[in-house]
Amino acid sequence: MKQRVLSGIQPSGQLTIGNYLGALRHWVRVSQDFDCHFTIVDLHAITVPQDPAGLREGTREITALFLAAGIDPQHSVVFAQSHVVAHSELAWLLTCMTPLGWLHRMTQFKDKVGREQMESVGAGLLNYPVLMAGDILLYQAHAVPVGEDQRQHLEFTRDLAQRFNHRYGPTFRIPTFFPARTGAKIMGLDDPTKKMSKSEESDHHALLLLDPPDLVAQKIKRAVTDNFREIRFSDDPERAGVNNLLTLYQAFTDEESETVEARFDGKGYGELKREVAEVINENLAPLQARYREMVSDRAYIDEVLRDGAQRASAIADATLADVKQKIGLLAPAAK
Ligand code: TYM
Numbered sequence: 001m002k003q004r005v006l007s008g009i010q011p012s013g014q015l016t017i018g019n020y021l022g023a024l025r026h027w028v029r030v031s032q033d034f035d036c037h038f039t040i041v042d043l044h045a046i047t048v049p050q051d052p053a054g055l056r057e058g059t060r061e062i063t064a065l066f067l068a069a070g071i072d073p074q075h076s077v078v079f080a081q082s083h084v085v086a087h088s089e090l091a092w093l094l095t096c097m098t099p100l101g102w103l104h105r106m107t108q109f110k111d112k113v114g115r116e117q118m119e120s121v122g123a124g125l126l127n128y129p130v131l132m133a134g135d136i137l138l139y140q141a142h143a144v145p146v147g148e149d150q151r152q153h154l155e156f157t158r159d160l161a162q163r164f165n166h167r168y169g170p171t172f173r174i175p176t177f178f179p180a181r182t183g184a185k186i187m188g189l190d191d192p193t194k195k196m197s198k199s200e201e202s203d204h205h206a207l208l209l210l211d212p213p214d215l216v217a218q219k220i221k222r223a224v225t226d227n228f229r230e231i232r233f234s235d236d237p238e239r240a241g242v243n244n245l246l247t248l249y250q251a252f253t254d255e256e257s258e259t260v261e262a263r264f265d266g267k268g269y270g271e272l273k274r275e276v277a278e279v280i281n282e283n284l285a286p287l288q289a290r291y292r293e294m295v296s297d298r299a300y301i302d303e304v305l306r307d308g309a310q311r312a313s314a315i316a317d318a319t320l321a322d323v324k325q326k327i328g329l330l331a332p333a334a335k
Helices: 017-030 052-069 086-095 100-104 107-112 123-138 148-168 213-221 237-253 257-264 269-295 298-327
Strands: 004-009 035-040 077-080
Touching: 004 017, 004 123, 017 035, 017 052, 017 237, 035 052, 035 298, 052 077, 052 269, 052 298, 077 298, 086 123, 086 298, 100 123, 100 148, 107 123, 107 148, 123 148, 123 298, 148 298, 213 269, 237 257, 237 269, 257 269, 269 298
Parallel strands: 004 035, 035 077
Antiparallel strands: none
16 A cells, blocks of 8 residues: 655645745655645635635646646546535634644744734634645645645644544544655745745746746846855855755756766856756746646646545545544434
């Protein structure tokens, strides 16, 4: 029996190269060895306001990107989170046993919400990690392939599962954090001390998965570097820009660190940037071409999601029934 994997991506806006290397490409790579469940987390997306038509389209587009990136929907289960009702239900059941203090300690919430906004943001944003924990626990996932920024949410999921198991007896498998070997933390091009994110304002902060080649080259050309004139991997924050470019190069070539450093030995930053843009464009071209073909075939995308929801529900409903029984919710009497 293969071990089970679950992971998800929000359908809010375009995906970045960070989403791709930290999640999507990593998923494709692990999908042969694991029993995989990949979900478009539309219920997470609505923790901040969304344009309804944009959200619907975005959900289809992300599905098309999953497929274009190489996820095989015959093999892996691909579904929209809101199509499997158990996600909303388990989120409520888990909410009732989540200490508020745990939620207030989540750094992503604190980063997103300033003090003055605390009164007005939707409660869903605070509760976001509980919904995410439910996503994972419903499938009894062994491992969760996500980027570095999700580490704390995974810890939270483990703590919550343990709390439930302790109170009601063994119910949930305790999942492990499963980051990609390279690319689990891609930084912003304009500020390499910040994670690359789709919600940043600046137009040269993030590389998007569907950026055309000339735009990729332009963004990389403008990427912040330093005055050291030395091309090597480093965890010195002052060298974070060059380190990030090398990480991108390594992620797209799969070369060892020493090989990458040797390749750029004695070369200038201009050359590094040209080569980084080149390997990115070479790798993205086939994905972008497949995406353009896929995305117009709505009937196929809808069929993939319908089939995925059915397969996902079979597992999720069984876990949910067990949870409700353990908590003491009376099951409706059979007719
Ligand atoms: P989202 O949509 O914000 O991010 C999706 C995935 O992309 C990874 N990621 C990155 N990896 C490397 N470098 C970056 N700069 C970068 N930016 C984003 C994220 O780590 C993530 O893996 N909360 C999740 C969605 C979610 C989920 C789940 C994930 C909901 N339920 C259950 C796993 C299991 C999120 O951040 O989505």
